[in-house]
Amino acid sequence: xPVSGVPTRLLNPEMEALQIYERLKQRFPQQIVESGxxxxxxxxxxxxxxVDVCRFLRDDPETAIDCLSNETxxxxxxxxxVVYHLFSYKxxxxxxxxxxxxxxxxxxxTVEGIWSxxxxxEREIFDLxxxxxxxxxxxxxxxxxxxxxxxxxxxxxxxxxxxxxxxxVRESPIIRLDQKH
Amino acid sequence: xxxxxxxxxxxxxxxxxxxxxxxxxxxYFSMYSNYGVPLALxxxxxxxxxxxxxxxxxxxxxxxxRRKLMPYECGEPPTGSAWINFNVRFYLxxxxxxxxxxEVAFIYPVATVYLxxxxxxxxxxxxxEILIFLLILFVGLVYVWVxxxxxxxxxxPDQDSVT
Amino acid sequence: MSLLNTLPDYVLxxxxxxxxxxxxxxxLWYMLFGLACCAIELMHTGGPRSxxxxxxxxxxxxxxxxxxxxxxxxxTLKMALRTRLLYDQMPDPKYIISMGSCSNCGGLFQLAYSxxxxxxxxxxxxxxxPGCPPRPEALTEGLLKLQDKIMSERWLxxxxxxxxxxxx
Numbered sequence: 001x002p003v004s005g006v007p008t009r010l011l012n013p014e015m016e017a018l019q020i021y022e023r024l025k026q027r028f029p030q031q032i033v034e035s036g037x038x039x040x041x042x043x044x045x046x047x048x049x050x051v052d053v054c055r056f057l058r059d060d061p062e063t064a065i066d067c068l069s070n071e072t073x074x075x076x077x078x079x080x081x082v083v084y085h086l087f088s089y090k091x092x093x094x095x096x097x098x099x100x101x102x103x104x105x106x107x108x109x110t111v112e113g114i115w116s117x118x119x120x121x122e123r124e125i126f127d128l129x130x131x132x133x134x135x136x137x138x139x140x141x142x143x144x145x146x147x148x149x150x151x152x153x154x155x156x157x158x159x160x161x162x163x164x165x166x167x168x169v170r171e172s173p174i175i176r177l178d179q180k181h
Numbered sequence: 182x183x184x185x186x187x188x189x190x191x192x193x194x195x196x197x198x199x200x201x202x203x204x205x206x207x208x209y210f211s212m213y214s215n216y217g218v219p220l221a222l223x224x225x226x227x228x229x230x231x232x233x234x235x236x237x238x239x240x241x242x243x244x245x246x247r248r249k250l251m252p253y254e255c256g257e258p259p260t261g262s263a264w265i266n267f268n269v270r271f272y273l274x275x276x277x278x279x280x281x282x283x284e285v286a287f288i289y290p291v292a293t294v295y296l297x298x299x300x301x302x303x304x305x306x307x308x309x310e311i312l313i314f315l316l317i318l319f320v321g322l323v324y325v326w327v328x329x330x331x332x333x334x335x336x337x338p339d340q341d342s343v344t
Numbered sequence: 345m346s347l348l349n350t351l352p353d354y355v356l357x358x359x360x361x362x363x364x365x366x367x368x369x370x371x372l373w374y375m376l377f378g379l380a381c382c383a384i385e386l387m388h389t390g391g392p393r394s395x396x397x398x399x400x401x402x403x404x405x406x407x408x409x410x411x412x413x414x415x416x417x418x419x420t421l422k423m424a425l426r427t428r429l430l431y432d433q434m435p436d437p438k439y440i441i442s443m444g445s446c447s448n449c450g451g452l453f454q455l456a457y458s459x460x461x462x463x464x465x466x467x468x469x470x471x472x473x474p475g476c477p478p479r480p481e482a483l484t485e486g487l488l489k490l491q492d493k494i495m496s497e498r499w500l501x502x503x504x505x506x507x508x509x510x511x512x
Contacts, residue, residue, distance in 0.1 A: 144458060145422040152457045159457050163421045170450055170461035239347045240364060240499070242436040249432050253408055256426030 014091030017041045020063055021095065028053055042083075042096035047108050050099055054114045057086065057095075064090040068115035073125040075154050080106045080129060106131040128153040273330050277322075284318050348499055357500040364499055368411075368437065369491040371400040375410035375434070377427075379417025382444035385477040386416040394480035399487060407433045412490070414483075415463045418446035418453055424460040431467050439494070441486050442469045445476045452476070 015023075021035040021043045031049035035041060045053055057065040070085040084097040101108060110133040112118045122133045123142040130151035133139060141148065150157055159168055252259045291311050298307040325331055351357065378386050389396045390403055404410040407430045419427060431440070442463050445451030450461030463469060470493060473486035 145425075157457070164425060166421060166424055166460055166465050168421070168457075168461065170454060238345050241346070242348060243346065244436050246432075248429065251429075251433065253406065253433055256407075256430045258429075 011092050013093035014088075015063065015093045017093070017095040020057075020093065023060075023063065024053060024057070027056060037096075040096060042098050044098045044100065047099050047101060050097075051109045051111060051114070053097070054084070054086075054111050058114055062091075063093075064088050065095070066090065066115075068111070068117045068121070069094070071111075071118055071121040071125070073129040073131055073153075075103075075129060077155065079103060080131060082108060082125065082131060084111070101131065107134060108132075109134050110136040112136055127151070130154065270330075270333060273325075274333075277325055277331070280318065280321065284315070287314070349502075351500055351502060353502065361497070361499055361501050362495070365495045365497055369400075369494040372412045372439070372487070372490070372494075373404045373410045374401050374412040374414045374441075375407050375430075376403045376405055377413055377415050377417075377430075379415070379419060379423065380446065382416035382446070382477040385480060385483065386414060386443065389480040389483045391480075394484060396480075396484060396487060399484075399491070401487060407431075408435065410434060411437060412439045412441065413467075414441045414443050415447045415467075416443040416477075418451065419460045419463050419466075420458050421460050422458070424463075424466045427463070428466045437497075439470045439490055440467055441471045441473060441483075441490060443473045443475075443483055443486070444478060445474065448472050448474060 018035070018041050021032065021041070024043065025032050025035075028049060031046045031053055033044040033046060035043040057063050065086045065088045067087045067089055068084065069087045070083075072083050072085075074081045074083060080101045080103055082099045082101065084099075085094065086097065087094040099108060106129070108131060110118065110122055112122065112133075113135070119136075119138065120142060122131075122136055123138065123140065125131050126133060126136075126139055127141040127143050128151055140146070144152065145163075148163075149160055162168060252263055254260075288311065291307070295307060298304060329335055376386075378384075388394065390401075401412065407413075411434065413431060413434065415427070431438070440463075442448050446453060446459070447463040450456075450459050453459040454461050460466065471486045471490045473483055475482050478486070
């Protein structure tokens with residue numbers, strides 16, 4: 001379901017997600033790579049055209065998407081994806097956009113100028129996955145300490161042995177009887 | 182009945198003047214004897230303070246080191262200066278307060294001896310003196326009032342009207 | 345000028361240590377250091393039903409005015425540095441109660457990357473109160489155990505040397 005927790009009969013969306021993607025394809029034929037999905041329909045956007053697509057979605061009176069519900073990142077083995085969950089309070093419809101980025105140097109333009117909710121969300125993605133957002137006003141870590149090495153939510157993250165002299169391993173005092181000690 | 186009433190009581194030959202109290206008639210006390218009570222209180226207060234500070238010097242552990250003496254900023258390393266500008270209205274209100282507090286301090290002795298002035302028949306003289314004193318200071322109060330220095334939050338005039 | 349640890353052997357202090365310790369244990373002002381869910385139980389321990397204030401313990405917001413620090417909740421590595429600074433800024437004599445599993449050993453989140461496994465990696469803890477979260481009665485017992493520990497402290501009394509004990 002498009003927006004979890006709200007029954008569809010109350011939501012009464014103006015446009016289905018697929019219709020929104022059709023409208024996007026008419027306008028940006030080269031940016032939309034594919035659309036469709038098993039659980040929820042999503043559209044994969046080319047990384048270069050993210051800002052134009054999002055600005056069109058916000059300013060177009062038919063889609064009028066004025067709320068960025070969530071922006072998050074996913075680390076697959078071969079790529080990093082940034083996922084945008086969008087919602088329109090005016091028309092009460094929602095859609096999902098995904099952007100695929102390479103793992104070596106994940107860089108993408110920021111949508112903070114379009115929806116200011118993206119400020120902290122992009123800081124979190126930068127903090128935990130290492131995706132740099134160009135044009136962001138305050139690109140720094142938000143959850144981890146400022147001098148933390150590495151990006152914790154990546155699949156190849158190795159926990160440091162100590163942090164400022166505090167060791168991150170705790171020996172268990174329980175003596176197991178089945179092991180020799 | 183009149184004899185019963187006047188028994189054990191003699192009319193004072195000196196008229197309306199009150200008798201001095203027996204305490205002040207005794208030979209060993211001077212006119213400063215009424216200050217004994219504040220003296221005792223002061224001494225007790227000083228002993229209390231000495232006990233507090235003395236016990237702290239004797240019994241309290243004292244381990245100062247640099248991190249302990251840093252300015253407290255809820256666990257973060259302190260940034261910026263600890264001195265801030267404060268609003269000048271505190272100074273103005275304090276100034277006005279001091280003036281009128283001193284005025285009240287001057288009125289207290291007048292109130293104490295006012296009954297004697299009435300008995301001497303110079304009631305209107307005393308009253309007019311103290312009223313002139315109050316009037317002079319009242320002029321100052323009116324000045325401060327009109328100049329809007331008593332307003333805690335001054336209303337800023339509109340942008341259009343230029344004063 | 346301090347009398348601590350300076351009295352010579354021939355000075356007898358009989359109940360002075362008990363008096364000082366009794367005064368200190370009956371007025372343990374704790375710093376509100378509720379970090380996570382244990383903070384709710386800490387608030388309830390100070391509440392009306394299980395009242396910790398009948399033992400003299402009242403909450404203070406500042407480290408400078410408290411002599412007990414009850415660490416209630418998960419301590420992250422980012423917070424551990426600040427906790428150490430706050431502990432350093434408390435005036436002596438100061439005590440620490442570690443409340444709940446997360447501050448005892450990292451608790452449920454011991455394997456997480458951002459969690460400091462136990463507050464005793466940064467601070468010297470006097471009493472550990474286990475639980476997730478510990479009931480107010482458990483925290484009250486922890487406070488009473490800390491009071492017993494305070495009563496056993498020696499400030500003025502010194503150990504009598506064995507040869508003196510043999511002579512007397």
